[in-house]
Amino acid sequence: MINVAVLGFGVVGSGVVELIEKNAETINKGLKEQIKVKKILDIRDFEGHKYQDLFTKDFDEILNDDEISIVIETIGGKEPARTFTEKALKKGKSVVTSNKELVAAFGSELMVTAKENNSYYMFEASVGGAIPVLRPLGTCLAANNITDIWGILNGTTNYILTRMFEGGASFEDALKEAQQKGYAERDPSADVEGHDTMRKIAILMAIASGYETNCDKIMTEGITSIKQEDVKILDKAGYAIRLIGHGKVCDKKVFARVSPMVISKNHPLAGVKDVFNAVMVMGDATDEVMFYGKGAGKFPTASAVVADVIDIAKFNGNPPKYSWEKPDADMMIDIEDTSSMFYVRATGITKQDFDVLEIISEQNGEIAFITSEMNEKAFIAAKKQLELKGAEFKAVIRKLL
C-alpha cells in the first residue's frame, strides 16, 4: 500500500481524493502497491462526511505517520503550505503540489531539500492544470534548445477576452459574467492583473532554461485596460487579443513578460478560447509544439496531481523529474533590451512616425497600426517625443511575432 495524505480539502484536494477512489483500477494498473488516501488535513469539520474518518486538523499526525510516503499539498498560497512542504520533505516524504505560487517563489529551495532527503517535489499540476506540459518539456523535448515559450496560462482572463471578442462585452461585463459562472474569484486581481500567469511562465522558463526565473524581473501587465474600441478594430482586421506569458532564452540569458498580445486569428493560440489554456514551445529541433487543455477545475487539476503520485509510485527512487537550480548570477535580460511589434492606436501622429507594417484603421484623425519589430527603449522614447508634440496614445498592445 502506498499511503498518501492530502493537505487541504478544497476544490483540487477533494478532486484528488475522489479521483483516487473513482479511477482506482486505472490508477493502480501496473503499480506493485495500491495508492490509498490515509489522511486529509483541513481546519474545517467534516462530520458525517463520506471520508470523515480520514480528516485531521493536526499536521503532525501526518508528519509522524511513517506509513505515509507521499504528501499532496493543495492548500495554495505561501503559508502554511511552505512550512508543511519543508517538514514533509525533511522527513523523507515526497510532496506533490498544484501550488504555483509556492513553486514559483520557493521551488529551487524545496527541490534542494527534497534531493537532500531522497524525496521528490513534483508539481505538474501547478501549470496548465490538466495539460501535460512540465514533464514533456523536461523529458520529451530534452534534445532541444528551447528558445521561446508562449502560454495562455489563465482561464479567467482567456474567458473574459473571448467574451469581449465574440460577445462584444466590455471588460467589466465580461468579468461579471466570469464571476457568475464561477470562473473568476470575487477578488479577481491575481488573474486579471496577470500575476497568476506570471508565476506559471516563471515555472515554465525555469524548466526550459534549467535555472530559477526571478519573478520580480518579469514585467507583468494585465488585461484591465483593454478597450472595446480596440477589440472592434482588431476583430474586423482578423486579429484577436490573448493574455500571453512569453519567455525567451537568449545566449543562456532569460527574458519573460506577461502582457496582452495581438495575434492573428490564424495563429493556433487564437483558437484557444474560453477557459482553455495552451502552451506553445519553440525548440530548435522540433519547431513549434503546442499543448492544449483545461487549465483549471477540480478533476483536470486532480488528474495532473495523481499522475505525479503514480510516477513516484511507479518509478520509485527515480521518477521522471523536471527541475532547475538557482543561478550564480542574475540571468534575466533587461526588458529595455528586448524588442516587440506594437499595435498602436493614437491621435496626433502619422504613419510616418513609426516603421508601420500594417494600417489597421484610419478615421477622424485617429490611426491604428502595427509597427515592425522595434526595441522597447526606442519605442518608449518615440512615444514620449510624440506625446510632447501633442499626440495621444489611446492603446499600445504588443503583437505576437
Next chain:
Amino acid sequence: MINVAVLGFGVVGSGVVELIEKNAETINKGLKEQIKVKKILDIRDFEGHKYQDLFTKDFDEILNDDEISIVIETIGGKEPARTFTEKALKKGKSVVTSNKELVAAFGSELMVTAKENNSYYMFEASVGGAIPVLRPLGTCLAANNITDIWGILNGTTNYILTRMFEGGASFEDALKEAQQKGYAERDPSADVEGHDTMRKIAILMAIASGYETNCDKIMTEGITSIKQEDVKILDKAGYAIRLIGHGKVCDKKVFARVSPMVISKNHPLAGVKDVFNAVMVMGDATDEVMFYGKGAGKFPTASAVVADVIDIAKFNGNPPKYSWEKPDADMMIDIEDTSSMFYVRATGITKQDFDVLEIISEQNGEIAFITSEMNEKAFIAAKKQLELKGAEFKAVIRKLL
C-alpha cells in the same frame, strides 16, 4: 560513454546523428555518461563523408559490439527492420525507433522480447513526429480513463486538405503541389489512402487501452474522393474537412476508424493546418487535451528519437515507458455497431428521409445536410433503400461529434 548505433542514414537517421552532435551540451546535461554515435549502418557508400569512419554495411558489427547499448532503427518498413530489432533486443540492447509500420504490426511481440532481455523498445517518434504524445498519454494522463482519441496524424493529407479549402485546389492539383514541395512521396498511396494514419491511431489506441489494436479491423478511408463541390459548400457553411484517425474505448472494447471528417472551423482540430499534426485525447478527468506540432521532418522526428535515447540513458533500468499487451480475445468493436453524424450531398432525397440537424445547401434538386448521430448499419440501410428509389448520393462524409 553511452554508445549508440544508427540503422539507416536516411532523413531521420541522419537527423539523429546530426542532432546528437549539434545539441550535445543540452542532450548530455544531467547524464552521467555522454551519448555518442559509434556506428551507422547503411548499404550505401559514404566515402569522404563527415562521418565516413562510422559507417558499416554489416549489421553483425553492431550486434556483436558490446559497447553499443542502444540501437536506433530508422530504416522503416517491416524487413530488415524487424529482424535487426529482434536480434538487438535479444542481445540486451535497447532499441529506439520511428518505424510506425513495425510498431503497429509487431510492437506487442517486440516489447515482450525487450522485457525478457532486460532491454527497452521505445518509439515516441513513431506517432506525431516532434509532438510529445505517447509518453504523456502513458504517464501524465495515467489517472484517466481515456475514452476517445482523434488525431490528425498525416502531414501530407493535411496539407492537401488545407490547400483544397484555402487555395481552392482540386485534390489532384493539391497532391501535385505537395509532391513538388517534398511533402508527398512519388507513390502517395500510404498517405492519401489513410494507411499511415491507420498505423498511428493503432499505436495510440494500444497505449490508451493497454492492448494491441488489430490493424485489420480498422476501417480505413482516405481523402482521394473528396470533391471540390463539397469543399465549397462546407467552407461557406463554416466547416472544414480533416483526415481523422479516431479511436474509442467502450466497456474495455476498442473501436478505431480512419476517415475524412467534417469539422466546425471553431474546433481546435480545424486550426491544424498544412503539414502540422495534432492529437486530441479525451480523458474522464482531464476532459479534452490536445498535442500539436510537426508530425514529420528530419529534426522534428530526430528530436523524439533522441528524447527516447536520453530517457534510457537517464532512467537506466527504468525509463518511463508506454506499452501494451496482446489481448486474449478480440477487443475490437464491429464497425456496424458504431454511430456517427453524416454529411450527405445527394439528389432524389428530401430532408424528411433522415433526422437532419442542419441543412448546408439546397439547390437544383440537390440537397446537402448533416444528420444527427445514427447507427452505421441504419445509415447504410437507409441509403440503399433511397438509392433503389432513384436517389444519388454524391458525397457521404462523417462529421466529428
